[in-house]
Amino acid sequence: MPPVAKLSINQNRLQSQIDELALISENAPPVVTRILFSEADLRARAFVKKLAADAGLHLRQDVVGNIFVRWAGQNPDLPAVATGSHMDAIPNAGKFDGVVGVLGAMEAIRALQRAGLHPKRSIELIIFTAEEPTRFGLGCIGSRLLAGTLSPEKAALLKDRDGTTLESWRRQVGWADGDLGSVRLPRHRYSAFVELHIEQGPLLDREKTPIGIVEKIAAPSTLRLELTGVGGHAGAVLMPERHDALLAGAEIALAVEKAALTSGSADTVATTGIFRIEPGAVNSVPCQAHLEIDLRDTEARTRDSALAQIERSVREICRRRGVTSDLERVATDPPVICDPKLVSLIAQTCSTLGVPAKRMISRAYHDSSFMAQVCPTAMIFIPCRKGYSHRPDEYSSPEQIKTGATVLAHTLASLCSAD
Numbered sequence: 001m002p003p004v005a006k007l008s009i010n011q012n013r014l015q016s017q018i019d020e021l022a023l024i025s026e027n028a029p030p031v032v033t034r035i036l037f038s039e040a041d042l043r044a045r046a047f048v049k050k051l052a053a054d055a056g057l058h059l060r061q062d063v064v065g066n067i068f069v070r071w072a073g074q075n076p077d078l079p080a081v082a083t084g085s086h087m088d089a090i091p092n093a094g095k096f097d098g099v100v101g102v103l104g105a106m107e108a109i110r111a112l113q114r115a116g117l118h119p120k121r122s123i124e125l126i127i128f129t130a131e132e133p134t135r136f137g138l139g140c141i142g143s144r145l146l147a148g149t150l151s152p153e154k155a156a157l158l159k160d161r162d163g164t165t166l167e168s169w170r171r172q173v174g175w176a177d178g179d180l181g182s183v184r185l186p187r188h189r190y191s192a193f194v195e196l197h198i199e200q201g202p203l204l205d206r207e208k209t210p211i212g213i214v215e216k217i218a219a220p221s222t223l224r225l226e227l228t229g230v231g232g233h234a235g236a237v238l239m240p241e242r243h244d245a246l247l248a249g250a251e252i253a254l255a256v257e258k259a260a261l262t263s264g265s266a267d268t269v270a271t272t273g274i275f276r277i278e279p280g281a282v283n284s285v286p287c288q289a290h291l292e293i294d295l296r297d298t299e300a301r302t303r304d305s306a307l308a309q310i311e312r313s314v315r316e317i318c319r320r321r322g323v324t325s326d327l328e329r330v331a332t333d334p335p336v337i338c339d340p341k342l343v344s345l346i347a348q349t350c351s352t353l354g355v356p357a358k359r360m361i362s363r364a365y366h367d368s369s370f371m372a373q374v375c376p377t378a379m380i381f382i383p384c385r386k387g388y389s390h391r392p393d394e395y396s397s398p399e400q401i402k403t404g405a406t407v408l409a410h411t412l413a414s415l416c417s418a419d
């Protein structure tokens, strides 16, 4: 049983903060784009830091920009209870992905404060750096470094499209006051991590179930592919002489689709989300293509065999077309099983509150995937309309968000009172 009476979330304030944060974007509303190190990213950080300071909470930022908002418990030496999510947004995104888990958690903490709770354990809200892979092609950079699954050396050398490294960006924005190795969490810093997030799939919305409790997070992977063909005059180079990088890439994109469709698992999904060509002139044969491929499954085994199939296709297509390839596995992460005790606690909390809930799989990845390597971890999902996400019409209603924040607040109340 939660140790406090029903907590009240200030739905209006939470919604107006979500709306306000959505205006901090690289694009005009309703589009939200907030790419790591953009002016919008830096302004969003300032926005949330002000909210934390107004709530009287302690702030810390590590050298990769992960922000920690702490409400000190009566026994600050006990491992803290953590919650949180991200505020960065891919190009052409909506306003709820990640943000619900940041501002919803802040409101959950305020509700606990209003209820007069004196937490035994500290509660920490973590706002993770770069959950989205937009700038460096790798997602969850902040949480990977916290968990120690990404080495500081490799992280420092991550390069964006312009060739600027993470290390160089850190210096430019003034976060370089220490080595990236210092980001890694010490053992037993947290007793639990719970992330509130929109489902990003259609099930809760379709079934009109207000809460999803995540038991498993699917296994994502990312490939980066550089294709080098032979350019030339679009009028002068005859068809049998061509080594067109775009056409090799186009065949590969179809092979990526086929690898998912023929994997034998309905859970395999594959996307060629980035495809750029050089020189990009209508009267020039493309000499260079850059592709980034996202491949996932709920099971590592089927994901890995589809991955191997894609790699075979790349070799075969490039050989046949006389195009050279440089293929990199940027990330191949395992699926994550959420902590069964934490899943049960959230289920019990929903039942006590009279909120229907269902256990489910997350097909999207989250910072929780990496926090799970550091402490018991689980996620609370709320519905989003038609499952739309990573698009501007992503939508969860104020009531749905309030329900999620209420369940989170009660879960945190239980966890921070536990021995």
Ligand code: GLV
Pocket (backbone or CB within 6 Å): 131, 132, 363, 364, 365, 366
């Ligand atoms: C997270 O944004 C994902 O792509 O799953």
Ligand code: MN
Pocket (backbone or CB within 6 Å): 090, 097, 132, 390
């Ligand atoms: Mn996302």
Ligand code: MN
Pocket (backbone or CB within 6 Å): 086, 097, 098, 131, 197, 366
């Ligand atoms: Mn997200």
